[in-house]
Amino acid sequence: MKLSITAAERRSFVSLAIAISLGLSLSILFSWQANAETVVRFQPPEGNAPGGTRGGASRGDTVCIQNSSEQNQLLRALIPPGSNYGLTLAERPEVFAYIPTTTARQAWFVLKDDRGNTLHQHIIPIAGHGRVIPINITEHLPALEVGKTYEWGIALLCAGRLQIDSPFTSAWVQRIAPSTEVLPYMNQPPSLQKVAALGAQGIWYDMLSTLTQLQLSRQDPANVSTWSQLLRSVGLGDVSTVPIERTYK
DSSP: OOOOOOHHHHHHHHHHHHHHHHHHHHHHHHHHHHHHHOOOOOOOOSSOOOTTOOOOOOSSTTTTBOOTTSTTOSOEEOSOTTTOEEEEOOSSOEEEEEEOSBSOOEEEEEEEOTTSOEEEEEEEEOOSSOEEEEEEOOTTSOOOOTTOEEEEEEEEOTTSSOOTTOOEEEEEEEEOOOOTTTGGGTTSOOOHHHHHHHHHTTOHHHHHHHHHHHHHHSOOHHHHHHHHHHHHHTTOGGGTTSOBOOOOO
């Protein structure tokens, strides 16, 4: 059976197709404009750092580190210089470290409470070339408590085991309750608007985690640019262009 389409119906179909196409184009345009207008800044939280936090001492800095002439050759926690602690809303947040070019192929991760009691430790495989790595706090642990501060650290296992001169760094994480400003974003998918809201409230770890998700899930130059600009703005410019590698647990 052959269907016939009148001229009026054909014009109607064409108009509908144009409307749909225009709607999609406008949606993409508005989304691009929203991202382009979003400025991400990190506002350090008010008040002093939680009691007991201190700089993450690194022992044996250059043991098994290659390319020692590079400015960013040392193992470090990715945290604004001079603060050494960051906030999170998450029960089990991601923390971030810069792993330099090294002959080590494993790193040791540890999480402690504010009294120095070890809550968790595990071995992380590393590739040996300079990377920023997100590290998940294991789901096997109880959730971090609101208002409590925890210390995390990472060491390079230069000889395949932890030694007194193993390169080591540490930082602190404090879990807080969400403010009214970030509460609307809690269950929202990653976006630059969410990153900006977290940064404005000084929630360092979640801001980095959300921006990392955006970078790795969407190949958008704006996300890469935002990451680099953000790190430079807080004094981490020497690692602002280092690749992120999410292969560690």
